[in-house]
Each structure stands twice: as C-alpha cells, then as structure tokens.
Amino acid sequence: MSAQAQPVAPVIEVRDLVTHYGMRRILHDINLSVQPGEIMVIMGSSGSGKTTLLNHMLGLTRPSSGQILLLGRDIAALSGTELNNLRRQIGVTFQGGALFSSMTVGENVQLPLREHTQLDENTIQIMTRMKLEIVNLAGFEHFMPSELSGGMAKRAAVARAIAMDPKLLFFDEPSAGLDPVVSAGLDELILRLRRAMNITIVVVTHELQSAFKIADRITMLDHGQVVMTGTVDEVRAAKDEHMQHLFNRLREEVPVDADEYLQRLTEDIE
C-alpha cells in the first residue's frame, strides 16, 4: 500500500517492524499503513502477535528493528517530551478499560484535561459531561469504576480516550468479555465516533463479526506475519489457507519435527 502514491500522508506507518521476545522472534517484517479517517482492524487469533504490534504502535515497547511513524513522526526518534506531546493527540481504550480504580468515572475523564491543559474548572466539568454524553454514560460521573458493568467501564474508558479530542484512537479487543448485544453497541459507538469526530481508528480484535461490521480495511496477522491487508470484501473473498483456518476456527495442525520434539523433552535433563 505504502508504495502507491498517496494523496495524503498516512496517520500510521509501520515499516519492516521486527521484534523479539528473548530469543523468539514475535513479529516478522510487518508493513502497515493507516489512512486518515479510516477504521483499520488488525485481526488475528491469540498468539498471532497483534497485541505486541499494538504495544509497539503505542510506543510501550521498543522494536528490534524497523520504524513506526505516528502522525508523520518516527516514535523511536522522539525525546520523552516530544513523545508525550504526540501522545496527547492519541487516545487508547485498553482491553479491560484500565480506568483508575481510585478515581470516579468523572475524574478519570478529567485526568488528561487537568494534566495537559490550563482550562478552568467549569470548562473541565462541561467537557467531561460532553464526553460522557457521547458514550451514553451521562450522569455516571460520580460512580467508581468498580460500580460499573463491563460494557459501561469500556464506554467510560472511551470517554477518557477522547477527552483530548484525539486524531487517532486505538481499541484493544473492544468485545473481549462482553456479551454479543453489548459488544454490538460498542461497535456502533466506534462507527459513531468516526462519523462525529472524523477520527482515524485502529481496532485490534479476534472477533470476525465485529471486524466485518466496522472495518474499512482489515489486516490479518498470523504467527507474527501480515497474511493480507484489504477491504472487507477482499478479505471475505480471500481463499488463502491461513485465512480459511481463521474463518472456520479449525484447529491448525502444527507439523512436528521428531528430532526437535525429542530435544525439547530431554533438554536440561542429566
């Protein structure tokens, strides 16, 4: 994709990303670009490396090699202050919500505003209520995160992620741990956010239904490699064997090398 002439610069560009965990290679030469205003879904089963890729895009871990450009800037080359400034334009909704359990829902949403802006108290209160309205949690600002249901906690986390009106929004497994109805509601919310605020959104998930519903384009990851990137229709039509495994949830047979198998069993035994 990135080789084509693009009219506008991509919001995210991942170039030749390689990463290791100890001696094991987790991601192999990942290339990915996300266009402004697009909803990109990164799909893969567990162990495919999608969470690792997300952590790299968030700048939480450093790659072995390769580059990640967010909003046109190479995150590995930024100083701590520059990275923090860049992060004000990015929102993240973590898998479990990651709301601060010692603060109320309202204080959670206010935290980025209080830390990064000089707004007066009234403005902060109004903005908090606006963000909670957007995620249908009006009136919940005095609740503690422990008093919310799973779906509500995730929506509160979305409110916190959009507090600073980000240009780029990440979702980690939005449907994890939610029932289908609540999870469908969250998909609607993602679509509504894009319509209302024209944000670029990256969603990491293993849920096919959800991916087909919200995605403009889907990137399929398997064993740390990009299997394909394409529109929903292209992905549906793909006949690749890996893809069919993912779709049909077949148990994939891992070929066994007899020598390696024996060595694994007898390693470290005297």
Add this chain to the structure above:
Amino acid sequence: MVAERARPGLYRFTDAVGRVTVASIAQIGYACALFFESLYWLISGPRRRQPVSLSSTAVEMMKIGVQAIPITAILSLSVGIMIAIQGIYTLRDFGAEARVVDAIAMSITREFGALITAFLVAGRSGSAITAQLGSMRISQEIDALQVMGINPVRYLVAPLLIAMLVMLPCLTLLADLMGILGGGLFCGYELHMDLSSYLQRSLDILNANDIIQGLLKSAVFAVLITLVGVINGFAVTGGASGVGKATTHSVVASISAIIIADMIFTFFLNR
C-alpha cells in the same frame, strides 16, 4: 538453538550466581534512576507545566504519616518501657540503675526511634505501595498513564517519595519522644524517679547530634522503603497472585535493606 548437553552442578551454580548478581546490579541501577527521575520532576516539573501534584502528595502524607501516628506512639512507648526493664536489670549488678536514663535516651534517639518507625512504615506503607502499583500494572493503568502522556514516575512515584521523606522523620521524632516517655514511666514505677527529673536528666545528656543521627537515618530509610516498594510494584507480572508475591517480597526486601543500611550508617556516623 544450540543443543546443550547435561551441565555439571558447578556450571549451574556459577550460572545462577551470575544471573542473580546481574539482576541485583540492574535493580540497584533502576532504583537510582527512579530516585533521580523523581527529583528531576520535582525541580523541573513546574517549569514544564507538569508539576508534581501537591494534592496527591498531601493524600500520601495522610496515609503514610498521619494515619500511622497512633500505632507509632504505642509501639515506641512499649519499646521505651522494654529498654528500661532490660537496662535496669542489667545495670543492677553494677548498682548503677540510675544510669538507665542515659541508656534509654541514647539508644532511642540514635537507633530505636528510627528503626521501629521504619519497620512499621515498611510494613504498613511499603507493602501498600507495592500492592497498589502492582494492581495498577496488571490492570494496564500504568500503560494508560503512559499513553496519555502522563509520566508515571512524576504522577505516582514523586508524590510517594516526597511524602515518605517528610513523614518518616516526623514519625521518628514522635517515636523518640514516646520512647523516652515510656522509659520514664517505667523508671518512675521501678526506681521511684519522678518524671520531671528523668526528663531533665535525658535532656542533659542528649545533644543535637544524637537526634540528627536518627533523623538522617530515617530519611535514608524513607528513600529505601519507597524505592523497594515502587520497583516491586512496577515489576509485577502474573495477575493477582503476582501482586501478593510482590507485596511479601517488598516488605522482606525493604526491612533487609533498612537493617543493612542502618549498620553501614551507624558504622560511618560513629567513626
């Protein structure tokens, strides 16, 4: 991977020693980095419009210091009485029971006040720091702070460090007073010494250095408790059981660090 043959015991032993050594040195380096990063944010935070929050520092001071006042008072009173009992018993052989006042005043201010307070705070607050940061780590709250552009060291560690550095010496001072008072109460009961002459005698033999020595130590203990608590909290992996393990380890490690640091300090301060 290279196939490895069965290794001899000595190889494994030296291998383990090497790994532990490297890990320990890395952890000491990390602790120093955390300490200086906290100081950095304290000094340059306001200029960069990212000050260390006063209100969360005050909250930590309440938790670490003010709420520990009753238990500190009771424990140091008991230690004072205990030293008086032991002192009178030991000095009776020499017919020098009255000199127990000197023993109480010196040992409380130079040693026990700071030590008892540090143990107490390590158990109360050191473990709480690890448990809190550990559960924040596993629920991705620390990641959330980072991706919000809020530095976790500035936001979480610096307030703890300041609160600890202010409150531990204050508690130590309280422990000094209560310990000496406890000794006085027992001396009054056992030796029929009246409290005012006991206190006068204590004031006569104490000089500023004795008290400063205790306070200096308590400042060092404050840094140790905070850093050990924070490092163990940040390093938590493996869910709720990981938090439990880290909390236990944090208390044991900070009490060990306190005793060893105390020995080293006492050695150098009394040369």
